[in-house]
Amino acid sequence: MSDLDPIDPRTALELYLEDKKGTLSRSSIKSHRYRISTFVDWLDDRGITNLNDLTGRLIKEYQLDGRKASDWAPSTEKSMLDTTRVFVRWCESIEAVDSGLSERVQSPTLTGDEGVRDQQLDAETAQEVLKNLDRFHYCSRAHVTLAVMWYTMARCGAVRSLDLADYDADKQSLRFTHRPETGTPLKNKHTSERYVAIPESLADLLDDWIELKRPDVTDEYGRDPLITTTNGRIAKGTIAGYAYKYTQPCRYNRRCPLGRNPETCESTEHAKVSSCPESVSPHPFRRGSITHWLRSDVPTQIVSDRADVSEGVIDKHYDERTDQEKMEQRREYLDNV
Structure with missing residues (x-):
């Protein structure tokens, strides 16, 4: 943490939104402002004035509080946490939080009726891919x-x-x-x-x-x-293989959120790319x-x-x-x- 640069959450939010103006639409900027402001307000209520102090535990507490106090629907919880992850990943790039912290943001996987909209590839990840x-x-x-x-x-x-x-x-x-x-x-x-x-x-x-x-x-x-x-x-199978292969975080982000070694991970093998828990099939595209x-x-x-x-x-x-x-x-x- 000694190598981090101090910054308060609200200043980081404004810098993030300014940085994203060149890549996100005006409506997407508004959506990100709303979702991340909710997170920043939560940190403010808890006296967190320096993002250097942000931990995986705090993010998990925010998620649980949102689920309980704000009565988040599963799809809302997923959207809020997905955007929070993008923000935390950006904060890593300006040395405001510990490297790898974004990988500890656990967005829910929707199932059953909640999962009619289960997996999708968000715009930020698609752009990285x-x-x-x-x-x-x-x-x-x-x-x-x-x-x-x-x-x-x-x-x-x-x-x-x-x-x-x-x-x-x-x-x-x-x-x-x-x-x-x-x-x-x-x-x-x-x-x-x-x-x-x-x-x-x-x-x-x-x-x-x-x-x-x-x-x-x-x-x-x-x-x-x-x-x-x-x-x-x-062939359709070839298309599916490309989707699974190139949405593996170790390929487009050079790191694995599960802590696996790409050199030894069997999911990087040609015939097993679909076994990666973090990659997606063509439909989420x-x-x-x-x-x-x-x-x-x-x-x-x-x-x-x-x-x-x-x-x-x-x-x-x-x-x-x-x-x-x-x-x-x-x-x-x-x-x-």
């Missing part, structure tokens, strides 16, 4: 696959269904088409067909993939897949992306059309926003009327 791929595995098949999945909110089957001709470089868009007769059906058949605009960064990545890395092969039906292996069209766009003030109807999922299903299975976040977003809309 993609940044790691961009830096160390640029334009690899894994990089392209996971980037397309995150930015389009598409299901695995939709990602693998894409052909070269479905990518329009000039319009920076992707076209999803139901082609069951040649092995790539879409979940909701023809109603799943849609055009999706993509950001310039993804378009640049796809351009480089096509020009530099894409194996020039056709699939068994003579089609030209956008994402290929040396054997043809990418979709869930996390949907929640990210909702928190970025994109109307539910637009997210529904882009992700090929009904508004009702979004509300039940995907929307991780708390009631407080929804209220603040409604307030912003009303203030502009």
Whole structure:
């Protein structure tokens, strides 16, 4: 603790929010302010005026108090603790708290009816995963696959269904088409067909993939897949393997929250990447992306059309926003009327 720089919790919160303005939407900033302010107020009530004194035990007491005194619903508790973890991790970067403290923030895993929205990949983690791929595995098949999945909110089957001709470089868009007769059906058949605009960064990545890395092969039906292996069209199992592998914290964050040694951990073996308790399957990419766009003030109807999922299903299975976040977003809309 002697190497830490003293800072009071509220000053750290303001610095954190200022730092995040370049990467988070205005609504996400508001959500983070609300959640972390709750934590900072709790610390203030207990006389914690220096974040250097923050411990895993204090964070656990905060979690238990929130559950008991504030009557947090399980999904609310998860959202509050997930954001607290992000804040604590940021505090590590400015030497305000002990290194590794964020790994002791235990966010609950939802099950049963509480777990309709169980796992998701939050925007901050997704950015770390993609940044790691961009830096160390640029334009690899894994990089392209996971980037397309995150930015389009598409299901695995939709990602693998894409052909070269479905990518329009000039319009920076992707076209999803139901082609069951040649092995790539879409979940909701023809109603799943849609055009999706993509950001310039993804378009640049796809351009480089096509020009530099894409194996020039056709699939068994003579089609030209956008994402290929040396054997043809990418398989769903390969997509799942990429998700499990590159969401392992030891790969994108260079440390394991469970204290395992990556050199000896069997979860880092190719055939066992899905056994890592901290990594996620492809579906949380979709869930996390949907929640990210909702928190970025994109109307539910637009997210529904882009992700090929009904508004009702979004509300039940995907929307991780708390009631407080929804209220603040409604307030912003009303203030502009």
